[in-house]
Amino acid sequence: MATATVAILSPGEMGAGIARLLRAYNFRIITSNSGRSSYTTDRAAACHIEFVSSDVDLINQADIILSVVPPSESLPTARRVGYAYTYVARGNKPPLYFIDLNATSPGLAERIEEVFARPGIGGTGVRFVDGAILGGPPEFVQTPENPGGAWRKPRIVVSGPERLVGEAGQRLEEALGLKWVGDRVGQASGLKMCFASLTKGLNGLAIQSFTTAANLSLLPELKEEISAYFPPLLDFLEKSVPATPPKAYRCVREMEEIADTHSQTGFSRAVFSGIAEVYRGVAQDDELGKERFDRRSRGTTVEDFAECIREGLSRKEEENNRANAAAAGKEWMQQPPGRAVERMLVD
Numbered sequence: 001m002a003t004a005t006v007a008i009l010s011p012g013e014m015g016a017g018i019a020r021l022l023r024a025y026n027f028r029i030i031t032s033n034s035g036r037s038s039y040t041t042d043r044a045a046a047c048h049i050e051f052v053s054s055d056v057d058l059i060n061q062a063d064i065i066l067s068v069v070p071p072s073e074s075l076p077t078a079r080r081v082g083y084a085y086t087y088v089a090r091g092n093k094p095p096l097y098f099i100d101l102n103a104t105s106p107g108l109a110e111r112i113e114e115v116f117a118r119p120g121i122g123g124t125g126v127r128f129v130d131g132a133i134l135g136g137p138p139e140f141v142q143t144p145e146n147p148g149g150a151w152r153k154p155r156i157v158v159s160g161p162e163r164l165v166g167e168a169g170q171r172l173e174e175a176l177g178l179k180w181v182g183d184r185v186g187q188a189s190g191l192k193m194c195f196a197s198l199t200k201g202l203n204g205l206a207i208q209s210f211t212t213a214a215n216l217s218l219l220p221e222l223k224e225e226i227s228a229y230f231p232p233l234l235d236f237l238e239k240s241v242p243a244t245p246p247k248a249y250r251c252v253r254e255m256e257e258i259a260d261t262h263s264q265t266g267f268s269r270a271v272f273s274g275i276a277e278v279y280r281g282v283a284q285d286d287e288l289g290k291e292r293f294d295r296r297s298r299g300t301t302v303e304d305f306a307e308c309i310r311e312g313l314s315r316k317e318e319e320n321n322r323a324n325a326a327a328a329g330k331e332w333m334q335q336p337p338g339r340a341v342e343r344m345l346v347d
């Protein structure tokens, strides 16, 4: 018998991992696949997640909703649930919890909280919890030391005035290993922003550094120097840089959220806005932009990753040069004949 129902919007790489973990803890998992790609729908089916026909159905059946979407979709997802909630009569059921687990700035977390504070939209019936995930998706790992296996879980931090009460909430806390970091909405998100500044932020810097070193034919030498001074840093970057392509698209907004977070302290947005552009370049790269978690072919080593970016940048430069030359030629052709001859003599 399932102990409680958790809705996951949506089972992407992280949401699917959480679904598998919660099923192992005897939760029933539901989702709504309306508007979702076949990629997400197939993955949800593979994780034995049940589909419901509408958001109203989802709210009717769920004890807890987890929002696990790209950061750009956090607020729209909360609004969508808040809107559907107005069509639901939950009767005597325990209160519904909505936990946002996305990489958002504290400011955006507060805006999401407001969605559920407005009577008539989320009403006062939905209890909002700010949350964030540090680390990769939950995974069941078997090792020679532990052949029976154990769950490797990310660290999940939560904050806000609404504690998870009731059986479903207590069991969720235990299954996910939730860690409360404060009584204010925005604190869990803020912790994630500061943490990701040093992980994904550093990863963005490494992408530039490795690519420029490759362009100078110095990538092996750069790796040797990092290894001589900070061996664990090279280990980290050799794993994190090749893991970037499938998630680069959502890292763009994550860097912008980080820029927002630091700007609230008084820092310029420039550093992390710049790193957002590095991730945009990866997401839009002809080769790396096609990579998916379950289908990797390019950029699986820092060498190949740097090569893809370097080739992409040089193709872009050639295209720009051609476009500029074409524009200059057009301008030249459009000049009155006398002026064109004058310019030709001067040039």
Ligand SMILES: NC(=O)c1ccc[n+]([C@@H]2O[C@H](COP(=O)([O-])OP(=O)(O)OC[C@H]3O[C@@H](n4cnc5c(N)ncnc54)[C@H](OP(=O)(O)O)[C@@H]3O)[C@@H](O)[C@H]2O)c1
Residues within 6 Å of the ligand: 009, 010, 011, 012, 013, 014, 015, 035, 036, 037, 038, 039, 040, 068, 069, 070, 071, 073, 076, 077, 101, 102, 103, 133, 134, 135, 136, 137, 247, 250, 254
């Ligand atoms: N993966 C990780 O290692 C990791 C680690 C820490 C934190 N997180 C956080 O977890 C969240 C999700 O990351 P992820 O890795 O699972 O991303 P992902 O693999 O790209 O999956 C994103 C999921 O969200 C769905 N989605 C997109 N737009 C949506 C919308 N408007 N409404 C509802 N669902 C929508 C996608 O569906 P479609 O297929 O239809 O686009 C997909 O199922 C992010 O906020 C991220 O910061 C992830």
